[in-house]
Amino acid sequence: MSIKQNLQNIKASLPDHVALVAVSKTKPVSDLMEAYHAGQRIFGENKIQEMVEKHETMPKDIEWHMIGHVQSNKVKYMASFVHLIHGVDNFKLLKEINKQALKHDRVIDCLLQIKIASEDSKFGMTPNEASEIIKSEMFSELKNIKIVGLMGMATFTNDENWVKKEFNYLKDTFENLKLTSADNYQLNTISMGMSGDYQLAINCGSTMVRIGSSIFGERNYSI
Numbered sequence: 001m002s003i004k005q006n007l008q009n010i011k012a013s014l015p016d017h018v019a020l021v022a023v024s025k026t027k028p029v030s031d032l033m034e035a036y037h038a039g040q041r042i043f044g045e046n047k048i049q050e051m052v053e054k055h056e057t058m059p060k061d062i063e064w065h066m067i068g069h070v071q072s073n074k075v076k077y078m079a080s081f082v083h084l085i086h087g088v089d090n091f092k093l094l095k096e097i098n099k100q101a102l103k104h105d106r107v108i109d110c111l112l113q114i115k116i117a118s119e120d121s122k123f124g125m126t127p128n129e130a131s132e133i134i135k136s137e138m139f140s141e142l143k144n145i146k147i148v149g150l151m152g153m154a155t156f157t158n159d160e161n162w163v164k165k166e167f168n169y170l171k172d173t174f175e176n177l178k179l180t181s182a183d184n185y186q187l188n189t190i191s192m193g194m195s196g197d198y199q200l201a202i203n204c205g206s207t208m209v210r211i212g213s214s215i216f217g218e219r220n221y222s223i
Contacts, residue, residue, distance in 0.1 A: 002034070003031060003038065003216060004037075004038040007035055007038045007040055007215055008038070010211060010214060010215065013199070014209070017207055018202055018207055018208065018209060019189075019209075020042065020208075020209060020211060021043070021044040021065050021067065021191075021208060021209065021210045021211070022040050022042060022211065022212070023044045023045075023046075023067065023210050023211060023215075023216075024045060024054070024212070024216065025044070025047065025050065025068070025212065027212075027216050029054055029057055029058060031216050032054065032058065033058070035216075036058070036062070041061060041062055042062075042063045042065060042083075043062055043063070043065065044064075044066075044067040044212075045065070045067065045068070046067050046068025046069075047068060048066065048070070048074045049077070051064055051066060051078060051082075052077050052078060055081055063084070064078070064081060064082050064083055065082075065083060065084045065085075066078060066082055066084070066085045067086045067151075067210055068087060069087055069089075069123050070085060070087055070093060072092060072096040075096045075097050076100045079100035079103065079104055079106070079108065080104045084110070084111065084148070085097060085110045086111045086151040086191055086210075087113045087123060087151060088110045088112055088147075089113040089115075089123045089124050089125050091133050091136075091138070091139070094110065094139070094142060094145060095138075095142065097110060097144075097145050098142040098145045099144075101144035101145060102143075102144045106144065107143075107144050107146055108144065109146050109148045110145050110147055110148070111147070111148065111149045111150055111151040111189060111191055112125065112130050112133075112147055112149075112150050112151070112177075113125065113151045113153075114126070114130060116153070116154060116166040116169050116170050116192075117152075117153055117154055117155040117156075117166060118155050119155055119156065124153075127173045127176065130150075130173075131176075131177060131180075134177065134180055134182070134185050139185075140182060143183075143184065146184050146185070146186070147184065147185045147187070148186065148187065148188055148189050149174070149187050149188060149190055149207075150170060150174050150187065150190055150191070151190075151191040152166070152167075152169075152170040152192045153194075154166045154167060154192070154197060160197075160200060163197055163200060164200060164204060167192055167193075167200065167204035168205075170190065170192055171190060171204055171205035174187060174190050174205070188207070189208050190207050190208065191206070191207075191208040191210065192204070192206045192208075192209075193206045193210070194209070194211060194212070195212060198211060
């Protein structure tokens with residue numbers, strides 16, 4: 001099927017309250033534009049340089065989401081346009097995002113990445129670490145970022161019950177952390193679920209799914 005048909009099929013399966021991030025990493029601009037002309041406006045990249053290059057050549061009504069692990073020294077390259085940063089996993093990174101957002105007179109929305117998977121290769125903070133950050137005096141001073149939700153990546157496994165347990169853990173963490181609110185902290189987004197498990201994620205409370213291969217086909221990792 002074409003990218004357009006894939007998109008239409010996936011969107012038809014999503015409840016109205018669930019946002020679709022088209023994960024376009026390693027894909028050429030021509031593929032992204034096919035999705036764009038089919039009505040897709042939210043694209044997710046996991047490398048800042050690749051996102052910057054695509055942003056420069058593509059229409060400016062696109063919401064660019066940074067979904068990969070973020071190095072603090074590269075935040076400056078996307079600070080002028082990034083719409084949402086999914087993988088914020090430490091306070092130092094939050095401070096850098098705030099610093100770069102201030103330079104552009106912007107408030108950048110962020111998700112705290114919670115480690116829900118058993119794999120060591122997955123990044124993320126514990127719920128306690130997240131709670132300590134949002135209740136700290138230093139966090140309250142960050143006026144150019146806003147924490148709008150949580151993100152999590154499940155273990156790569158065929159065991160659906162295991163993945164469901166991890167998704168439920170993130171949903172429970174969301175409900176607990178949602179009890180706190182501030183000017184720069186108001187949770188409304190749970191970003192979890194990818195091509196292979198997004199329906200399960202939605203059933204567990206996801207409000208944002210990150211789908212790549214089911215839209216664009218398998219990725220080319222040799223790039």
